[in-house]
C-alpha cells in the first residue's frame with residue numbers, strides 16, 4: 001500500500017495558513033468533526049468540535065447554528081518549566097528564548113483516518129525533545145476519541161510536565177451558546193464537562209482521561225478541568241501518554257456526561273492499540289467501495305482521496321435525523337446548515353459506495369416532512385416544500401439578511417423564499433437511491449411520500465397562463481439572478497419531478513397497493529390532481545431558442561450586458577466581486593452550473609424540440625453558458641467536469657476537475673478556514689464516475705460505462721454497489737473496458 005498517495009502532508013507550518021490546515025486536517029466519524037488545531041493551541045487558532053444535530057439559536061443571532069462543543073484536544077507540555085509552543089523563528093537557535101521548532105511534519109493519513117504530528121523541539125533550557133502526536137475519532141465506536149503523545153528526550157535530561165484538559169469555555173467565534181451553569185467534574189481520574197445550550201437546551205457531556213505511567217493529579221480552573229502528570233526523562237528515554245475522550249449529547253443519552261465517562265472506562269480497558277485497530281478496520285471497509293483508483297495521475301489520486309475522505313467523515317453512520325451541512329463538520333461556514341449540496345452532491349457518491357449512509361441522509365428529510373409541510377402552508381401552497389437551509393427542526397432557517405457589508409449595509413437574501421428547486425433535488429436523490437439500490441422498502445415506507453408530497457407542492461405552485469404553465473419568482477442554481485420568471489432549470493426539473501411522481505405512484509399501485517391507497521388518501525391524490533400533473537408535464541413552458549438551438553436560462557437572460565468571463569483571468573475572486581453586486585446582476589455572468597447542471601442531472605433526457613439533435617443542443621448549451629460562468633460557487637467546476645466529459649470535451653473537463661478537486665487543498669476560494677466545501681467533494685467523485693467513466697444504468701437495467709478519460713489517465717478502477725451487489729470496474733484508456741462481478 002503506497003501511503004504517499006493517501007496522505008496530506010504539511011512540512012513548513014506558516015501562521016497565516018494555520019486556519020486553512022485546521023480545516024484540511026479535520027478528523028471525524030459521522031457523529032462529530034474536530035478541526036486539526038494543535039493540542040497546545042496557537043494564537044489566532046480556531047479549534048472546534050461540531051456534533052451533528054446540536055444547533056442553537058443564540059440571542060441576537062439571525063438563525064440557529066451548529067454549536068462548538070467543549071474542546072477535548074488540549075494537552076500542554078512543559079519542558080524544564082517552559083511550555084512547548086509552535087515557535088518557528090528565533091535569532092538564537094542554541095538558546096531560544098521561547099524554544100524553537102527544529103523540524104516538523106504533520107500528516108493526515110486518509111486510509112487510516114489518523115492525524116499525526118512530529119516535532120523536534122529545543123526548549124529554552126537547551127533540551128531537545130521529539131514530540132509525536134497522534135489522534136483519531138473512532139469510526140468503529142463514534143463516541144471514542146483517542147490521542148497518543150510520545151515524548152523522547154533527544155538531548156539533555158529534561159523535566160516534563162503534561163497537562164491534559166477539557167476546555168468548557170468555548171464559543172462560536174465569540175458567540176456563547178451555553179447557559180452559564182457548567183458542570184465541571186474533576187473528582188476522579190476521568191474529568192468531565194457538561195453544558196446545556198441556551199435556546200435548544202441540548203446537553204453535551206465531554207469526558208476525558210489521561211493515562212500516564214507516572215502519578216496523575218486532577219483539578220480545575222473555571223470551566224477547564226485538567227489532569228497533570230510530571231516526570232524526568234533521561235537522555236534517549238521516552239514516554240507514551242494516551243488520552244481517551246468521549247462525547248455524548250442529550251440526543252443520544254439520558255445522562256451525557258455519565259455515559260461519556262463510562263465509555264472512557266471501556267476505552268481504557270480496550271487500550272489504545274486495540275481501539276486504533278478497530279478504527280482502521282472500519283476505514284478499510286469504507287475505502288473498499290469508496291476509493292477510486294486513478295492510474296496515471298498521482299496528484300489527482302491523492303486529491304480525490306482527500307475529497308472522498310471528507311464526504312465519508314461527514315456522513316452520519318447511525319443517526320437518520322441529522323444531515324451534512326454545506327461545510328461538513330469542519331468549520332462554522334453557513335452555520336452548519338444543510339442545503340441541496342447534500343442531496344445532489346454528497347448523496348450520490350454514498351448511494352454507490354455506502355448505500356446505508358445515503359439512506360440515513362434521505363431519512364433526515366423524511367423526518368423533517370412536517371417542517372416542509374409547514375413551509376408550504378405558510379406560503380399558501382399545498383404539499384411539502386423543503387427549506388432551502390435546514391437544521392435540526394426541519395424549518396426554514398435561511399437568514400433573510402446577510403451579515404453587515406463593509407459599509408454597514410445588509411443584503412436581502414431571497415433564497416429561503418425563492419430557491420424552491422430544493423424539493424425536486426431531494427426527489428432526484430430519492431429516485432437515484434431507489435434505482436441504484438433497489439431498496440423498495442425504503443421507497444414504499446418513506447421515499448414515495450416525499451416524492452409525492454413535493455409533487456403536490458409543485459402542482460399548487462405552478463401558474464397557468466395563456467394555455468401553458470409557468471413558474472415566476474424563482475432562483476435557479478445561478479443565484480446571481482434572483483427572482484426570475486421561468487428558470488429553465490426549475491421548469492424542466494419540475495416536469496421531471498411530476499413524471500417521476502406519477503411513475504412511482506403507478507409502481508406502488510402494482511407492487512404495494514395498500515401503501516398506494518394509504519398515500520392516495522393521506523396526500524389527497526385525487527384523479528383531478530393527477531390529471532393536472534399530466535397537464536403540467538405536457539404544457540410547462542421550457543424556454544428554448546430554436547434559432548440558436550439552446551435552452552434559455554430564463555427569458556430576458558440574453559438581453560442583459562454580455563461580459564466575456566474568460567477575459568477576467570487570472571483572477572482569485574469571482575467576476576461578481578470584480579464587477580460589484582449591483583452591476584453583475586444586470587449582466588450575463590452566471591454564478592454556477594445552471595443549464596449545465598440540468599444537463600448533468602438529466603443527460604440526454606434534457607430533451608430538444610422535434611427536429612433538433614439533443615447532443616448538438618447540449619453542445620450548443622455548453623458553448624453558450626460555459627464562457628459566461630464565473631464559478632463563483634464551489635459547486636460549479638465539478639458539474640462542468642462531469643458534463644464536459646460526457647460531451648467528449650476531455651481537456652476542459654479535466655481543467656474543471658483539477659480545479660474542483662483542489663478547491664480545499666489549494667484554498668482556491670480563499671475561505672477554507674470556514675470549512676470544507678462538501679458539495680465540491682461529492683461533485684468530483686461524480687465527475688469521475690458519471691463523467692469521465694460514464695457509468696450509467698441502461699434501459700435493460702444493466703450497468704454500462706462509456707469512458708472519456710483524460711488523456712494521461714491510463715485507467716480508473718472503482719467498486720460500486722448496484723442492487724445490493726458489489727461490482728468492480730476497470731475503465732481503460734483508450735476505451736478498453738472490463739467489468740467483473742464479485
Ligand code: IFM
Pocket residue numbers: 326334339340341477479633635679
Ligand atoms: O448551496 C450552495 C449554493 O448553490 C451556492 N451558494 C452556497 C450554497 C452552500 O454551499
